Amino acid sequence: MFGPDSQFHRFFNDPRWALAIVRATVLEAAHPQIGAALTDNSSFVVHPWRRLRNTLVSLQRMFGPDEHVRQREAARLNRLHARLKGTDAGNQPYDAMDPEVRAWVVATLFESSVTMCRLSGQPLDQVTMERLYAEFQAYLAALEGRAGYLPPTLAEFWQYFDRVVAEELQNTEALRIILFKLFDRLPAPPLFAGLPTVWATGRAVAGPVIGSITVASLPEALRRRAGLPEVPGAQTLMQGAYMAARLARALPDNWIQTENFVNLLQLSPDGDNPSAEVLSDLRSRMKRAGALIRLLTPVPPQQDGADRLENRRSARAFFSEVLDQTGDGYLEWPDLAAMARELCSRLDLDEPAETRLYDAFAAWWRELQAALDSDGDGRVSEEEYVAAAPSLAGPALIKVATVLFDATDADGDQFIDAQEYRHLFRRGFGRSVADAGSRYSRSAFVRDFLSFMSGRQRSAPYDSLLSEA
Structure with missing residues (x-):
């Protein structure tokens, strides 16, 4: 069968x-x-x-x-x-x-x-x-x-x-x-x-x-x-x-294989995939085509990739791009559950590691509700988040970071090696990690995770993890 x-x-x-x-x-x-x-x-x-x-x-x-x-x-x-x-x-x-x-x-x-x-x-x-x-x-x-x-x-x-x-x-x-x-x-x-x-x-x-x-x-x-x-x-x-x-179906097999097609869509120009160089060249050609299209059609102007990849993003942009996973305009438990679900899927976790990660996100949601839900309706609106965004990085979020580190550190040596890093982020080490001896320490991981999840700092790996379509 x-x-x-x-x-x-x-x-x-x-x-x-x-x-x-x-x-x-x-x-x-x-x-x-x-x-x-x-x-x-x-x-x-x-x-x-x-x-x-x-x-x-x-x-x-x-x-x-x-x-x-x-x-x-x-x-x-x-x-x-x-x-x-x-x-x-x-x-x-x-x-x-x-x-x-x-x-x-x-x-x-x-x-x-x-x-x-x-x-x-x-x-x-x-x-x-x-x-x-x-x-x-x-x-x-x-x-x-x-x-x-x-x-x-x-x-x-x-x-x-x-x-x-x-x-x-x-x-x-x-x-x-x-x-x-x-x-x-x-x-x-x-x-x-x-x-x-x-x-x-x-x-x-x-x-x-x-x-x-x-x-x-x-x-x-x-x-x-x-x-x-x-x-x-x-x-x-x-x-x-x-x-x-x-x-x-008459096309060459490697053209129509589902896995190859999906992997192509997931390619990122700043990744380390062998096809990234070809992709970068293709994207530059497509940008030129896009410039021609803008001249010929009334498509509203939008930011290009360079503008959107600046180090800092506004609180509103972080809310819509990262936190509001379901796209309904509110931050609720299903949004955080969607994050936990994606992380568990990427790491292919078994019980009880999966439950520990869900529990950590659930505790973070309770912390967010207490800090941000000013009208008591059980959810956090964009306005409520923007008004109190600094409250995002509390003890419960630190717990999420440590539990995620433990789940990623499969061999338990208190460092994330290159293979474990790729398992989570689907890309190789960034320069800052490689410069640290090709290992990602617990303290560095928690620092970077908190910086991203509090909306303070952009990060290509974390963007690909939680905000890519």
């Missing part, structure tokens, strides 16, 4: 898979419980590229050949989902560990995989479809311990899928954000950081197209139920997009 011979493994590097993932995400977001969990807890609006990378890494682990890796990843996902529960704006409960909800997530991945083949003119035969369904059942069983919340047969699955679409899916806020906000405001990945004109111009064209393609591919019952607009020509555009993605 897993490994390189699985049907899913063949799909993973298929260019059509990108369209299928977007479609599946919309179907998930239309479920009331999932939509509420995404709206309240997810950082996908502000950090979509980070979320994409983490999702793909997780799928690779779950469908890989190593049973130990799969069990470890399943345990990590279960711990992550166990923390996502609460009530929505209508006071209805949601719980990411609800087995029926988790079954729906897997169902959307399977159904969207089948649909991508059908829409691209290569429908799956019955045997292949049943094998693929068995693989997704095995995926759910690896998470739940059993796959009983998905129907046992493929024929029953289609009845189940149609019933959920017709009776349970809704026009949720998360669905509207994905379709009508995310694509229009999609932040630039690191590859395009500092090239706002180029990115904004491309996004202005591609955003509405992706949204129209996605809406046209959704089940008609959901389109009617959610009141999604019918765009003239969208069906033809959708068919053309899926056919083009199918033809793209």
Whole structure:
């Protein structure tokens, strides 16, 4: 069911898979419980590229050949989902560990995989479809311990899928954000950081197209139920997009491998990746193209990369770029939980190290509430933060720094070596660290972390850790 011979493994590097993932995400977001969990807890609006990378890494682990890796990843996902529960704006409960909800997530991945083949003119035969369904059942069983919340047969699955679409899916806020906000405001990945004109111009064209393609591919019952607009020509555009993605499979393997594509988007010009020099040259050419675009189009002027990478940033900029991880304009526990989640994912922590880091962030949140929440509404607004920003660096934040150091210092020698540093920051040592003997001491790490998290000092490594899209 897993490994390189699985049907899913063949799909993973298929260019059509990108369209299928977007479609599946919309179907998930239309479920009331999932939509509420995404709206309240997810950082996908502000950090979509980070979320994409983490999702793909997780799928690779779950469908890989190593049973130990799969069990470890399943345990990590279960711990992550166990923390996502609460009530929505209508006071209805949601719980990411609800087995029926988790079954729906897997169902959307399977159904969207089948649909991508059908829409691209290569429908799956019955045997292949049943094998693929068995693989997704095995995926759910690896998470739940059993796959009983998905129907046992493929024929029953289609009845189940149609019933959920017709009776349970809704026009949720998360669905509207994905379709009508995310694509229009999609932040630039690191590859395009500092090239706002180029990115904004491309996004202005591609955003509405992706949204129209996605809406046209959704089940008609959901389109009617959610009141999604019918765009003239969208069906033809959708068919053309899926056919083009199918033809793209003829490109060289290293061009279309999902991992290579995601790594390319994550490249940073100030990193030490071997491709950084080529990237810098490419970016300089793109900047010249951006200058030409500014002359020809009325795109509002924006700061370029050099302006935005100045050592100090305003309190308002730090609030929006770093602290407000969910992008709702307020600092709340889900924002700090999103930071903890990203750090735990990067370091691939097990229990109890993961719990210690979450607990440290929770203590910091309580400290922030006590210091900054002047109106007592349980959250910190941008104005409240700006008015009392110096209160940010208290004892609880120091505790976060020390716990993060201990989690990164895998060998426990009280220094972060080059390999441990790359594990956390996905880049080599900076000059200041290398000058200190190629080791990062506890005191230096805590000092740099506090300086960044209090908004006093910019830092390329920490920016890439917590503020990159």
